[in-house]
Amino acid sequence: MRLMGEHAHTVDAKGRIILPADFREELGEHFVITKGHESCLYIYSESSWEALIEELSKKKFSNPKVRAYERFFLAPARVLECDRQGRFLVPSMLRKYALLEKDVVLAGMLDHVEVWSKKEWESYNESAMATIAAESLDDIGV
Numbered sequence: 001m002r003l004m005g006e007h008a009h010t011v012d013a014k015g016r017i018i019l020p021a022d023f024r025e026e027l028g029e030h031f032v033i034t035k036g037h038e039s040c041l042y043i044y045s046e047s048s049w050e051a052l053i054e055e056l057s058k059k060k061f062s063n064p065k066v067r068a069y070e071r072f073f074l075a076p077a078r079v080l081e082c083d084r085q086g087r088f089l090v091p092s093m094l095r096k097y098a099l100l101e102k103d104v105v106l107a108g109m110l111d112h113v114e115v116w117s118k119k120e121w122e123s124y125n126e127s128a129m130a131t132i133a134a135e136s137l138d139d140i141g142v
Helices: 021-027 046-057 064-075 092-097 119-141
Strands: 006-011 017-018 029-036 041-045 078-081 086-090 103-108 113-117
Touching: 006 017, 006 086, 021 041, 029 064, 029 092, 029 119, 041 092, 046 064, 078 086, 103 119
Parallel strands: none
Antiparallel strands: 006 103, 017 086, 029 041, 029 078, 041 113, 103 113
16 A cells, blocks of 8 residues: 655544545545644555554563553544545544644555645644754765
């Protein structure tokens, strides 16, 4: 699966977001949404989700960090589908977690889509570029 690209959209009054057609094609009719890192949301196709769950099930449940991560990641997960207009309803607790109010960015990350508040996306990218630039200069000894 190859989910790529960046799409700007808005959250409507009912909490729905349009899923771009190319993402819908890759994700399929039903897909899974959950909390992601850096205050964004992750969307997986059912097959990618199952592969991820398979990997998580191999981790030692006796480890408190594994249990904490599973609770963070699995408990809020929901199976969704788009309506006829290509919109999906983001559960309110996930909208709150990701600070989704009006303007959003959907970014393809090869095996999943990230959903960001536009403000958080821009802020993250600014700091990431500074980090990348600093590390690149450090790598060449400058």
